[in-house]
Amino acid sequence: MRIETDQRSSAGAEGPTRTRRFRVFRYKRGDRGPRYETFDVPVEARTTVLDAMRWIQLHVDPSLAIRHSCSHASCGTCGVRVDGREVLMCVTPVEDLGREITVEPVANLPVLTDLVVDMRAFYARYPDEHPLVRESELLPGAKTPEGIATYVRYEDCIECGLCLSACPIAATDDRYVGPAALAAAERIVEERRGADLAALLAWADEPDGVWRCHAIFECTRACPSDVRPAERIMTLRGMLARGHAPMEEAR
Ligand code: SF4
Numbered sequence: 001m002r003i004e005t006d007q008r009s010s011a012g013a014e015g016p017t018r019t020r021r022f023r024v025f026r027y028k029r030g031d032r033g034p035r036y037e038t039f040d041v042p043v044e045a046r047t048t049v050l051d052a053m054r055w056i057q058l059h060v061d062p063s064l065a066i067r068h069s070c071s072h073a074s075c076g077t078c079g080v081r082v083d084g085r086e087v088l089m090c091v092t093p094v095e096d097l098g099r100e101i102t103v104e105p106v107a108n109l110p111v112l113t114d115l116v117v118d119m120r121a122f123y124a125r126y127p128d129e130h131p132l133v134r135e136s137e138l139l140p141g142a143k144t145p146e147g148i149a150t151y152v153r154y155e156d157c158i159e160c161g162l163c164l165s166a167c168p169i170a171a172t173d174d175r176y177v178g179p180a181a182l183a184a185a186e187r188i189v190e191e192r193r194g195a196d197l198a199a200l201l202a203w204a205d206e207p208d209g210v211w212r213c214h215a216i217f218e219c220t221r222a223c224p225s226d227v228r229p230a231e232r233i234m235t236l237r238g239m240l241a242r243g244h245a246p247m248e249e250a251r
């Protein structure tokens with residue numbers, strides 16, 4: 001696959017006093033392959049990688065595709081790799097990085113365009129059978145609104161996909177369900193949300209489940225929300241290895 005490099009200058013006639021050079025992964029549907037483009041971006045003390053990508057969109061190339069929403073590490077949409085490390089763009093200061101900064105989409109998910117990946121392959125890994133609202137959240141007489149499942153999340157996980165990107169096992173085998181889905185399963189077991197815990201543990205016990213993990217802990221290092229997926233996978237393994245009844249484990 002041929003990678004072309006094209007430099008795009010963003011400095012005005014007078015030129016910014018402080019700039020960082022961004023080497024950005026580019027790919028559009030129909031392209032023969034990805035390439036990298038470089039952009040010189042003026043930065044200030046609190047400029048983030050997300051600010052820099054938006055500056056490129058506004059001042060140089062509006063076709064640069066990125067995902068973002070909250071700008072404060074809550075929505076999980078702005079995950080990318082910066083200089084090979086998984087980060088959220090909105091809370092990654094440029095000041096902490098070098099003179100030339102490489103920005104690429106997260107790994108182990110299909111690239112749709114530029115820095116945008118297809119998250120359907122991430123959500124498809126989650127177990128199908130699990131409750132989405134805890135019993136304690138239901139008020140007497142309350143009725144769960146139709147379609148609520150679309151909106152409810154596991155508390156700590158922001159579903160950014162950074163753990164999956166950092167996982168060396170997911171890089172070689174896309175059947176592995178991966179750290180986020182297993183962490184979600186362990187949390188359900190831990191919190192006893194009325195799920196069929198035996199079925200959930202049986203799902204985690206499948207060949208593509210907890211036993212596929214090599215305990216490298218890259219997922220835990222990459223996670224911006226302290227979910228610590230690797231530790232959760234080890235907890236599930238312990239339950240399965242001891243053969244404890246799920247309901248006893250969860251009490
Ligand atoms: S476990 Fe952490 S890294 Fe993985 S999707 Fe959730 S928040 Fe992101």
Ligand code: FES
Nearest residue numbers: 069071076078090
């Ligand atoms: S924009 Fe929401 S986490 Fe970065």
